[in-house]
Amino acid sequence: MAAVAQNSSFVKALAENPTLKSIPSQFTFATDSKGSQSDSLPIIDFSLLTSPNPDQRCRVLADLDSACREWGFFILVNHGIPEKLLKAIIASSLEFFELPEEEKRRYEAKSASDPVKSGSGSLINTANQRVHLWRDFVKSYVHPEFNCPTEPHTLRETLQEFSGKTRPVFRKLMHAIEENLGLEQGFVDEALKLDSCFQLYAANYYPPCPEPDQAIGIPAHTDHGLLTFLIHNGVAGLQIQHNGEWFDTFSPQNAILVNNADHLEILSNGRYKSVRHRAVVNTEATRISVVMANGAAPEAVVAPAPALVEKDGRPFYRPMKFIEYVETMLSNRLLGKSNLDCIKIQDE
Template sequence: MAPAAVSTNSSADDTRRHQPFEFNESVQSLVDASDNLEALPTKYNLGDTNDTRASSCESLPVIDYSALTSSDPHQRSKAIAELAEACADWGFFVLVNHGVPKELIESMFATVREFFRLPDDEKKQYEAKSTSSPIACGNFNLKSTSNETFTLWRDFLKLYVHPDFHCPTKPQPLREILAEYTERTRKMARELVGAVAESMELDRQYVEEALELDSSFQKFGGNFYPPCPQPDQTIGLPPHNDPGLFTILLIHNGLAGLQIERQSHWFEVNPPPNSMIVNVGDHLEIFSNGRCKSSRHRAVVNKERERLSIAVGNGPGKDVVVGPAALLVERDGGALYRSMKYQEYVESQLSRTFNGISILDEQRIST
């Protein structure tokens, strides 16, 4: 949901780092103020460092949530095996038959879009005071050591929604809609974690207690990408990994823009209607001792249409020290990752200087 690295390709820009959340002029107001914006303002222009070429992805795994929760043991066992393979291979999958009402999803998109339509002076009250601010909206900047600053072509809204629930006061319907949607996705993520635990022959209750899922830290992210006059010169979200266990993503009208890195190649995802995109977070990779894979991904923009996405990140309890599960360490003959408190990991990811190595890379133990 938030960049852990700011380079727009795998090899360059190792001097860049991202800054804490800031609120300058929203991209929405910039576009609204111009009748015909033909060129990017300098601060949005990444220039030759930006390379967002990607191949079409036709083989992203599809997981049937209704089969995963089925009372038919054969059907459920098959779905669990497919989920485990998807988490180990791509680290991403399409979730279908998820059971979240279409009306709730449409209301979620409508109210989030309404929030982004608010005047900048109303949204600015939610400018983050620190990386741990429970409500934040605004811009996200990249800054080089030579003090060049670039702004992402994106307006964002970030909310901490569990175990404590935070929400802006406007638009008024947002609170109730958000509470219902995040509760449903929280239960869904817990079911996915449980199914992965079963695939690793771990006791589900042991996993839930070890990760303190009753107090699971859940973060909501709304991302708005207006049409861009020079989409090849900027980016919406640079390559990054998500912290946590699973992130559940909705893309309005299925518009292309999400790109996933796999085996050093980038692939563009075109999700089918009424589906969700789910990805493995860093902490599921760590807890599984590398059986699950957290994959880098990014969001690109386009010239023709605005794009809106909603991401809900689901983690362990914020005070949990996450390391490989003890039973897996015993089975594997050693831990492949260092342990670290979840809240410290997230804050370090948001505030660290990027040197070409992600915080997940640093947690890996060389063997």
């Protein structure tokens, strides 16, 4: 079994081996992957943000504020992105994972700044051992410059359209958040240079695992950026942490799962916390998730909004150029180390 793991740099090939009854030792990541279920996960109706009815709009703004403050997560419905496109980006991403290994290997990351990368990923645990993750991935920077694997052919056009359709949704949510934080209209567009906003596409492939409690898809982490959008193929696996407890997320078809990311916490001077989340695996079905991480322009320096610093008496985070934060985070493979912790200004 170890030979299979060594001959392949992708988990898919390992998982498809008919003799696989247990996971190779390098994948062992013991965790209690059970999550609680909650019927109170916030649901935000995007269409009401432009409602001509002031009461409806006021209500959805209050719901959005509460979701960002209390959960750091919400389920976005009626967002206007066609269901056909959501299905197409999942299907094209799956086609990538079904390519021959040598084609996928062309994109094995040489450095954190590679605009397209694929692989399986690993991390160093607290005992200083390398642990492999039970997932394959492909990532590419899609805005302000568009990058994409050359195969499959369907991916380029679909990804360009998906990136183009998600940006206005992201901008409108950021304008609503700006309003909720009491910031001057136009502040986030100007300070974060959102015309050139950074978007990172990531598709994750989690094959069935013979010992799901002994492996992990992606361990607990927070994301770089402002808001992360996630869609999936209907197989659950995303868990979010709320008040120290892990919750399974289930979403209606065509919904987008959205979470606060690190730069929203920085911008809000800690009012909207970046939410910890993880991906767990199962024995039955392959899970595919497609993520669009939305952030400030690469060259923008992200810092707490001055109006909020004035209210709080001091900033709680140091300023940092957006792309430097992203590349530091992507190259950091040490479990439990957070970029956000590194730029928090500790109490004197």
